[in-house]
Every structure is written in structure tokens, then in C-alpha cells.
Amino acid sequence: MSYEELDTEENRGRAAEIRARFPEGRERSALLPLLHLVQSVEGKVTPDGIRFCAEQLGITRAQVGAVATFYTMYKRGRTGNHLVSVCTNTLCGMMGGDKTYQALSKHLGVGHEETTEDGTITLEHAECLAACDYAPVLTVDYEFYNNVDEAKGLEIVQRLQAGEVPHPDRGAEPAGLAGIGEQLAGYGDGRPGAVADNATGEPTLRGIRLAADNDISVPGFDPNTPIPSKEGK
């Protein structure tokens, strides 16, 4: 892709929309969403993407590059259609995430942040993904699969390799590494049903269900309880 293909009227329009989320004179705040946007177009952050961000914000390419290299989610190497992230932080790792990561790495023949030859999958081991009650977890394009052991992990990547997209346990259908960038840039998910498609798993509801099943509740409040006023004192 050339710079001209990135620097389109549509993308400039989006950059203007993103800048408008911030007060006048504070447009640099748009940098993280803009980097997500260029990654959604190119699948990774390229020198052209960095130049586009710099020009849209009136800062130097070095300033953009310094930011792009700081954050894990901006990929600079070759990426595949889908990003498979296996949590190997302590709890997930010890409960099976380490083994799953090794099995996927062996099956795919790639290591951390590497992409399969056929370009279908980029593999990474991730730090805590804030889903510890579903441990061990794996995400595809940041959509969640719960309680993933080796067999389940292998099945997920084999189906991805076959061109299928297995539906996640929580979240919407994985949109691809490029597809998700648009949402990360701050746009809503335009796919019908994607917002509703977010099934909450049992662990999330365990406490509240236990309370409901046993008729436990906090005594209701009177919504008209006055808010004390300083002047009234």
C-alpha cells in the first residue's frame, strides 16, 4: 500500500472526527485512536501510517514513532488475518495457558508475535486479560474464549486456518486484526447484532445468582431520601 492509498479523503475525514473529540489545541490526544485507525487500514503500523498520523496532528514522525513503539497492540511486523492471544500471566499460565501456548506455537510453527506462512494467524502470549474467573483464556482479535485447554485452543486455530471463524464464548465474531482497529479508533460496531452478541458467562453472574436464588438482597432504599444541603443546616 502506498501513502496515497492511506491519505484518502475518507481517512482524512475520520482523522478530523477523531481530533474533534478533544478540546481545541489538544488534538495530539487523537494519536492513539489514529494509530489504531492506520493499523486497521494496513494491518500494522507502517512508516506510511506514522507519516499519516504526524501530518494529521502537526507533529513529527519521530514523535509518532516514539508512541507507536511503546504500546503492545500496535504491530510493526507482518501480521496475519487473525491475532490469537493466549494469556500466560501467572494464573492462566499455571492453570493451563502455558501448555496451550506451547501447543499452538508448535502446531503453527511460530513464536511470540510471529505470523504463519499462509498469513492466517499471528500468535502472541498476552499478559492478564482481565478475565481471570474464566481462566485459562485465549482471545482471537480480542474476543474471548473461556476455559481454554490445549484441545480447545488447537480446535480454534485449526478452524481459523480452515477459513472458519469459531464464535467466541464472550464478545462478537472476531473481526480480524484489521477490522477491529476501526472500533479501537472509537467507532461503533456497525455489524448487526454485534453489540447484543456479548453473552455473559456464568462466572460473571455467580454471586448475584447465588443471592437471587437464596432471596438475599440489600434492603431497598427510599429514592426520596433527602440530600443534605449546607444551606439547610
Place this chain on the structure above:
Amino acid sequence: MSPSPEVLQKLTPVLTKRWLSPDAWRINTYEKLDGYLGLKKALKSHPDDLIALVKDSGLRGRGGAGFPTGLKWSFIPQNDGKPHYLVVNADEGEPGTCKDLPMMMNDPHALIEGIVITCYAIRAERAYIYIRGEAVHAARRLRHAVAEAYARGYLGRNILGTGLNVELVVHSGAGAYICGEETALLDSLEGFRGQPRLKPPFPATHGLYSSPTVVNNVGTIASVPYIVLGGVDWWRQMGTEKSSGPMIYSLSGRVVNPGQYECTMGITLRELLELCGGMQPGHELKFWTPGGSSTPLFTAEHLDVPLDFDSVAAQGSMLGTTATQIFSDQDCPVYATYRWIEFYAHESCGKCTPCREGNYWMARILRRILSGAGTYDDLDTLLDACDNLLGRSFCALGDGATSPVTSSIKYFKQDYLDYIEGRKKPLLDARELVGAH
């Protein structure tokens, strides 16, 4: 075995209550479940009275540090002619912590309602939710809810005809644990690398764009509508005198039913284990984190410590994010510590030398111990590194990294010695060095 009636009474579903209504994330359902009533009520009060109300409620920050929320709000200078900002910290990433994402997925309007009330109280016209990048599923729901709230007149110009203006933007991060630190978050939101700032000055006077800013956690802000509606006495019937209200305890690891349990502050792990069905068969409790990996480990000795801010601190740890990760006799505390230090080494932003270098070297020493080549000196070196880390970096990431190291050596020195003296089979020869960069 089902939990005893006394323990069941410790469940206090408040913030999680709407989660059982499958459509509570839609504004029509939310409005039927007391939604936006708190805002309507709050807008009839003076902003100063709302700050006083939150102060009197005793609400303390749910993001880990437990700072009194009303006090934080009262530090915002008024009539200073500067714009004020509210920034919601939704960069949930502390290992073990998983309470804010379900909140935003299942009840996003509660957060939005809390934001509008808070903006009114602190006189802010702009608010940002900084949500971690990987939380695409929660951000999707949140952005949808924000659009609904704008359409219904709860956000934007002249909210509900009162003249109040609040603009709210959901801003996705890009994968950096450090951005959960409030000043690193602000730098990141300004479009820079997420690196912490030296404090003071504090965000209350020099926050986003050097303007007065309140940075609060998701759970803190989502609590506000309930306090406004129910009042101080109602709120304070839950929790303890100094740790008021309900708290979402996140149980994970070797338990039968991991999950989110909203309970009165001050519940113990023994009681939480009863609620979640106990340890998995064949597993015996060995160590656990009271509030994420940055809080010193507890052991089976601490089953009866009330999990509130002050009681946990009195026992040498921290309540943190009430993320209780539970490990058993089949889990190795040395390996757990090693893996956490790899995490801190990866996530250290590199600004402060003690944190950048300390974590890098501690990870190597731990790896050496686990590979069977450790020495007695290694334990001293680890503790020495912790001495040089604790309190010597700009932010709490460095401090947090010392927690698993010092506490695991304190409680499980024998496990370290077993590797050093060759009684335990080296763990790292047997496995790929996952996470080792």
C-alpha cells in the same frame, strides 16, 4: 455443600444487581430499573452538597488505592476559570482483576449516570473513559450506551433542560498496563507514551492538559448514583466504618465456582470460599492475593482477615482491587512469583531506573533459581533489589513488583531452598520460557 445462612447474608448485590437482567445494557431497560433517577435527583441539589454527600458516605476508590472519593473531589479548585475534567480509569489490567469489564458490559449506563453526576459535582464539562485496548467487547457495549445516552438527552448540551453540558468520549488504550496508573493514563490520553508523572502536583490541580482533573475507577463512579438515591445511612449499612459499602470480590484460581461476588466490605476469604463452593477437589489452599498481584501474598493463615482496606493493611498486605487469585498446594509460589516479575519487567515503562533494571534482574535471578542453578545469595540479592525498588520509583508499579517477591520469600522460603538445594526438580528446563523476552 451450600453456604450457611450467615455467610449468604454477606452478599450485598448493589452494583451487580442489574447484571441479571439480560437487557440492562439497553437504555430502555436501564430506565425501568431506576436508571437515571439518581441523575435527576442530583441535578436538583447544589454541587457542593453532592461532594459532601459522597464524602459522608465514606466511599473509597475501587481501583486499588482506596483514597476517599469525596475528599478527592473536594480538592478540585472551584471558580478558577480553568476547564475541569473527569477521567474514568477503565484500564483494568492488574493481574487477577476482572470486575470492571463485566460492569461495563452488563450495566454501562450505571457508569455513564455516575459520570454525569460527578461532572456536575466537580463542574466538569468533559469526561473521558480510558478503557484498555484489549477490552473490545466492553468498549463496544459502552460506546453503544454512550450513543443512547446522547440521544436521550442525558449527555451533550443542556442535559434534561438544566443547562448542564457534559461531553463524554470512550477512548481505547493500546496495551500498556502502566496506563492504569493515573498520571501515566493522563499522559497516554494526551497522546504520549504512558509514563507516570512526578507527584505533586496532583491531578486535582494539574491533571489532563494541566487542568484540575478527577481520575476515578469504574466501580467508584458507578457507585455514585446509588449513594445519591439511597443516601449515606443506607450506603453505610454495608461494609465497615472505614471501608463503607459493598465491594465486588473477584475469585479466581483453584476454586469450584470462580466468579464475581459482591459482598459487604470486610468479608473474609474463609467466607468467600464458602460462597464459591470451596477449593477444587484435591487442592488445598496454599497462597492467595487479596487484591491483585501487586498486593503481598497471603496464606492459609490469613483466612479470617476481614477484607477491608484497614484490616488487610494491618496484616501487611493491601486490599487493592479485591482480586483474590487462589492457588493450591499444587502451585509453586516460586514459579508464580517469577511469572509475575516477568510481567512487571515487561510492563515497566522504563522511566525510573530502579523499576526498569530491578525487575529485569529479578526476573533473571528467579529464572536461575527455577532452573536449579540458584544460590543462597540469590535470595539476598532479590531482597536487596526489592529494598532498592520500594518507594524509589515515580509510581506504584515498582512498589507492586516487590510484593510477590518479599511475601513469597517470607512465607515460602523453603520452596526457594528446595530449588537451590536440589530437592525440587528444576521447573524451567522442563518447559519453554513462556513470557521471557
